[in-house]
Amino acid sequence: MRPEILLLGSGWVAEVDEALERAFVCHRMAQVALAERAAFIERIGQKVRGVYTTGVAGIDGALAARLPALEIVAVHGVGVDAVDFAALAPRGIAVTNTPDVLTEDVADLAVALLLAASRRLPQLDRYVRAGEWEAKVPLRASRSLRGKVAGIVGLGRIGRAVATRLSSFGMAIRYYQRSTADAPYPRSESLLALAAGSDYLVVCAPGGAATRAMIDGAVLEALGPDGTLVNIARGSLVDEAALIAALQDGRLGGAALDVFADEPRVPAALRECENAVLTPHVGSFTVETRTAMGRLALDNLLAHFAGRPLPTPVTGAAA
């Protein structure tokens, strides 16, 4: 008999979706209207042994409590900040994620955002489309990267991949995180010191309680009017109200953001900031990486129900 699983989120690649259908009885939350979800969970909850979810959706304690037979949560993503470990751990429920397979594409997007901000690509695109080039509207020069300092917040898998790329642009790399990394870059003694000494602050640390709003008004002010914040990690790491205020009054030079505090809602005030480049949480959103992530999340579920070791379990320390 195929185990029953609950899918939170949607848009998995077809190959993975089909494999999930073959291996499991799939209950899809995304196909149920909001008003009917409580009744849906009431109907299927007792039978659900696995959850397949996204990094953003995760699983909260209230839902987990309504799934008494739950054995495993497979996260399609590396960030597990939306998973309620306090609710799952006492029940011995396994959690898996998809590290490594997305690192390079997310680092590519961080660099693309940094370049877009520094060379003002969205503004220049708008300039050409609006006919301002032909009309000889004065254009201000952008800034080069060579010799500038990139401060990486969180020199983990993605942070390191970002650092390698930015080094090749002739940038100096510094970082801040709790531990000292085995890496050829100096570690700043604090986040504030990193921001004060950086032209670009690239946020690559996980979301969750420990990092909530760590990029606050003081950090943004230290980064300064010529500084740019790049965030590909989680919106929760940034005090978004402070960010908007700093962008509006020029205390911060610019921002390039893939993630936001309350996705997919982006405050109108932020959308109106001419000095911000915004993308809709697409760090890992390439055909290749989404396929690899889907396969890895699926492999974790298959391994669990076959009694094999999990390929990528999230250990207590990582959580």
Ligand code: NAP
């Ligand atoms: P990782 O390898 O675990 O690296 C995270 C790094 O952050 C570690 O080196 C860690 O070092 C540091 N860190 C943890 N807590 C910190 C704190 N309180 N202050 C400062 N640094 C801290 O994770 P990864 O694979 O690089 O992924 C990083 C994050 O990127 C994920 O958690 C996810 O939220 C995000 N992400 C976003 C996208 C996207 O589409 N935009 C895609 C994938 C991932 P210490 O423990 O020594 O502090």
